[in-house]
Amino acid sequence: MNISGILVITSPEHVDDVSRQLRALPGIDIHFTDNNTGRIVITQEAETISEEVNGLKHIRTIPHVILAEMSSHYFEEDREVLDAIPAELDDEALKQDNVPAYLNE
């Protein structure tokens, strides 16, 4: 479980429009908006980091979004065994006699 605070900046005239599109995305809550400076503060909640990263990328593709950056992160419940190591980084590589085969292709 990841919770991030994200700052979104748009031009003042697009705040309403961008906010509407943000609300339609999964896991997004809008907390503060500043209509004068076009700033919108949201939180994003996601199961995995890849969802979180993809969510941020999605936000950046919304028309009139000038900037979207994560600012704060909580991940304290994320203690599950990390099962997603790329195959070639697996410990097995260390048990072989020589350099892993893919390095010598």
Next chain:
Amino acid sequence: MDLTRREFLKTSAATATATAAGISVPAAVLAESGKGDADIQWDKGVCRFCGTGCGIMVGTKDGRVVATKGDPDAPVNKGLNCIKGYFNGKIQYGQDRLTQPLMRMKDGKFDKNGKFQAVSWETAFDEMTRQFKKTYNEMGPAGVAVFGSGQYTIPEGYTMAKLMKAGFRSNNIDPNARHCMASAVVAFIQTFGIDEPAGNYDDIEHTDTVITWGANMAECHPILWARVSDRRLTNDNVKLVNLTTISNQTSDIADSEIVFKPGSDLAIQNYLMREIIKRNAVDHDFVKKHCVFATGPYDIGYGMRPTDKYAFEAEKDIQVKELRVTLDKHEAIAQRRKEGEVVEQKNTKKPVKHWMISFEEFKRGVEPYTLDFVAEVSKGDANESMDQYKAKLKALADLYADPKRKVTSFWTMGFNQHYRGSWVNEQIYALHLLLGKQAMPGNGAFSLTGQPSACGTAREVGTFAHRLPADMVVFNPKHRARSEKLWKLPANTLNPKVGSHITKIMRDLEDGSIKWAWVQVNNPFQATANANHWIKAARKMDNFLVVSDPYPTVSAKVADLILPTAMIFEKWGLYGNAERRTQAWRQQVAPPGEAMADVWQHLEFAKRFTLKEVWGEKTVPGLKAKGFEDGKLPDVLAEAQKMGYSPEDTLYDVLFATKDNLKVKWPDTAVAKGHGNHIAEKLGDGWFPEKALFNEYREFGVNFQHDLAEFDVYYGDKVRGLKWPVIDGKETQWRFNEKYDPYCAKGSGFDFYGKALKALPSGDLDKVTKKDKTSLAHKAKIFFRPYAAPPEQPDKNYDLWFSTGRVLEHWHTGTMTRRVPELHRAVPTAQLFMNPDDAEKRGLKRNDLVWIESRRGKIKALLETQGRNRPAPGYTFAAFFDEGVFVNKVCLDVTCPMSKEEDFKKAAIKVYKA
């Protein structure tokens, strides 16, 4: 997580973000937000990743990092964070974290062809020492080497540099920062006589114009880009121009994007300077008072080996250019010579030599760089019309030349990783100096860096093959004497011969002239171009390779011994960012298993050597310096005894746990505030190594133009780093500007007081005509440097340009970011970005698996024809984070001959279906 707690955390996250964005938060919400993280302990820290140096707050609970947030009090990022900030709390918890030493073993003992087995630290150090002494006794200081890092903390770089240079009397220590900003350093030293930028990040808020050259700031320096965007969007007068070889995200909010051919930045800058002169936009008062003109030889090669003995057959046609170059049409015009002329490369050994020229000669140098010529040389996108391209170049000249406009130029690897990287860096200062737009708020050429302590450690501490702390160099007898005094060494302990730079260490391993090497805080076997050679060198040659690493990287996998290393928040440390800001953090959590920090590894290794083993007479091949004509470092043991040392003392006693340093006690409750120090606790002799050694290091810079504050100052609750020189407790905002910099002479206005290379002979554009040296103290140099063509370019066989670099969510070789669970699925493997027309011509589709082949090797990658990097026809790009798509097997190990920094940006490849 229960619902209430989740809501609390969201409120906390939102409040922190709002505060960073300057949005006022109602008091009631503020009070509520505290509940979310009441049980989390927060402490200030610095981001582990790029050279921006963002301040972060690190939250721990039960001995584990559980949260991070942008530090609202940090002037660099003002509470914001980019996606990499997110990883700071995650990177230490990968499943394959190394927690005990691993050594290649067979039948219970070390064997180069054995399998990795867990061993004790004792066994690891025993074998490491035995192997070191075998090589050291056979080959002397030249036979051993250290691959250091721009990610070393300051104490780590300092202990390793001191151990190598003062202890083992070897200058074979060079950082991965060589690959990152060595060209920037050469230009700083050559132009200003002192390293590092005049300005700082506040230039962004002061300027009217931001020009980016070979820097995809939006993706690689997002927080600085957020500041640039903010400036652009709140002020209609502010203009942005992005110069790049591949269209990228930085262009999204730019007013103009200029796509140019690789290497032609050299020509574009000369065009701009020619225009400035033609338009009479030169600030003659500034130039006359503060600058001189200079140039140097063009026949300096490309930093390759001088022989093809070790080259693959396919590499030989490029390698021969190290010896002689046939000038092409454009070079001939740019260098005032004839097309087809064969130029012997006579100055490969002395590429940095230079001499003064007159303003008239400078004008003659830039004269061939007309708009027509430069547009023809440089237009990078075949789909763009020549008229439109010329209009853009002209508009760029308008921005620079406008006397009312402040201009800040930023660059990173596009300039630095360049076969003429030092030249192109010198040119940008030349441009700004001609205009008198340098070293003042909003006006200046500013070199961004890629690593968190490329400045603070690699450069300031001097973990390079030629450097000593505070910009001193090993080949200067006065600098050696000053260092020997500060380090309490007998005279002539230090070795005057420049050691091997990082690419040369690889070449030395390949040809057997180095047989023992230690890799720390970097992954050179993945990060060095032309990697097939170096992997073979590691595994097939008779050598011993030690790699300190938190994870099994490519370098660890080709090693003989792996030492498990503590990561950033598992130790105390300081970093120095790109704007001269030194920042500190405390140990937040203990390292896992038996992992130990690098400083401890250095100190323990030092305990295994006595003075009599290292300070006797040593032969150094090629040593010719004055006073060392016999090619030997003298026996200094007798002198050492006079100083009170015994030949039986260890390097630990003499260099590190000195009488003075032992007085700096651990525990130090005033600074530690409840935080542990696993190094001090494991050493158990009661001192605080990081503090003692930082304060010792600091002495090098005090009253020597590089003043740092004392250790404790950086740990103050209110301090968020300080920009050196720090004088009377105050940081320096703009150097060389009398208004801000106490080192400037009174009444000077501007004072380029750097001391290096400040007496020169004079001549014309081609040669020295008057050998007598003239002093140019307090002045900066405006260099003329011509356009030279890239040594490897697309041809019939290898028909595409290839460049490499970073992507937003992965960093360098992915050692840390690829461990973040599931993140690699977001960008699963490095993709090859290609123009859709080029793909179609080759019968390729998006997501096809393709071979990328160069003269040096081939690799497989997935083809991408859409998305964030949009190459023009003829250009391709792939990032280098993924060891499964081993990009550096394809890249060319050409270096800038002056800086020895590799050019990762210009290789010729062919692409076909796998």
